[in-house]
Amino acid sequence: MAQQGNKKAQKRQTRARRQAEEAARQKALEEAAAKERKQQTLIGALVVAIILVLVAIIAIISLRSIIKKNEANKVTADASYTSLQSVKTKPKHIDKKGGILISKYGYDKKVEKAPTVEIFMDPLCPGCGSMHRQIDSDLDKMVNSGQINLVYHVMNFLDADSTDQYSTRAAGAILYVASHDSNPQHLLDFVSNLYKKDYQPDEGAKYKPTSNEQIQAQAVAAGVSKNVMSKAFNGTYNKWLEASYNYTVRRKDILNDSGQLSTPAVTINGKLMDMTQVSELGISQQQALLKSLGIKEAQVGQKGVMPAIGTGAPESLK
Numbered sequence: 001m002a003q004q005g006n007k008k009a010q011k012r013q014t015r016a017r018r019q020a021e022e023a024a025r026q027k028a029l030e031e032a033a034a035k036e037r038k039q040q041t042l043i044g045a046l047v048v049a050i051i052l053v054l055v056a057i058i059a060i061i062s063l064r065s066i067i068k069k070n071e072a073n074k075v076t077a078d079a080s081y082t083s084l085q086s087v088k089t090k091p092k093h094i095d096k097k098g099g100i101l102i103s104k105y106g107y108d109k110k111v112e113k114a115p116t117v118e119i120f121m122d123p124l125c126p127g128c129g130s131m132h133r134q135i136d137s138d139l140d141k142m143v144n145s146g147q148i149n150l151v152y153h154v155m156n157f158l159d160a161d162s163t164d165q166y167s168t169r170a171a172g173a174i175l176y177v178a179s180h181d182s183n184p185q186h187l188l189d190f191v192s193n194l195y196k197k198d199y200q201p202d203e204g205a206k207y208k209p210t211s212n213e214q215i216q217a218q219a220v221a222a223g224v225s226k227n228v229m230s231k232a233f234n235g236t237y238n239k240w241l242e243a244s245y246n247y248t249v250r251r252k253d254i255l256n257d258s259g260q261l262s263t264p265a266v267t268i269n270g271k272l273m274d275m276t277q278v279s280e281l282g283i284s285q286q287q288a289l290l291k292s293l294g295i296k297e298a299q300v301g302q303k304g305v306m307p308a309i310g311t312g313a314p315e316s317l318k
Helices: 004-072 077-086 124-143 167-181 184-194 211-222 238-248 275-283 285-293
Strands: 100-101 118-120 149-154 263-268
Touching: 077 184, 077 211, 077 238, 100 184, 118 124, 124 149, 124 167, 124 184, 124 285, 149 184, 167 184, 167 211, 167 238, 184 211, 263 285
Parallel strands: 118 149
Antiparallel strands: 100 149, 118 263
């Protein structure tokens, strides 16, 4: 009987020990789970805090960008004009509004009673290339015969559509030629060469790197000396180009109906040619130019024959 009692007692002790061990194990598991939940909560709170900080930083950056953009938009044409005049190193033969005037008399001298054609262009602009290939021959003839005064406005806003700041380099080369080559015919031919279909680079994804030497070759082919062109890519007029662009895009007289400056842009005696209307009428830019001037194609380049509009308003395209 005593032995049986001892066995029962031992069983009870074993069960009690096992129950105690199981209880301890469950408690340890619960404590570990609680600790894990606490850690997860802390991590979650930390992640949320980090996200909030990042959102705040992004918001601050965006706000600063908006403020900067709004401040830039508040810059008036008058202020931009003043900044343009204050640039120390200016190209030669540049007027107050950033144009290069060419007539049968050379640089800077207008033919009285002749209409003035102003062209706003970027060397990389495909639309500019298409237009120049249509009208450059007529422009050349009309300039040399005294039928028009021609003003070039060179811009460089398409740098982002090349991989090597082509617009700035080509525009700078145009300005350098105008400043260091006394023969304006060389400039006329150089500009035409830059827009030739077998030379002008494509923009954007199709752009292929174009060297200074390739630009120089177009100038040399136009009659500019290699000595002049050897110094044409030093960024001499880059600050002026930037200031000129900042002013030009704020000139209300050359903005389209959407309030934007789009190239090519052409004014005749200060009146902007409506390129949308040209497209809607289904006529070429050459036809639009000659019709606006009031001169027939057969009369282009004839000395003594002047465009009908003189210094007045362009004729209607309709």
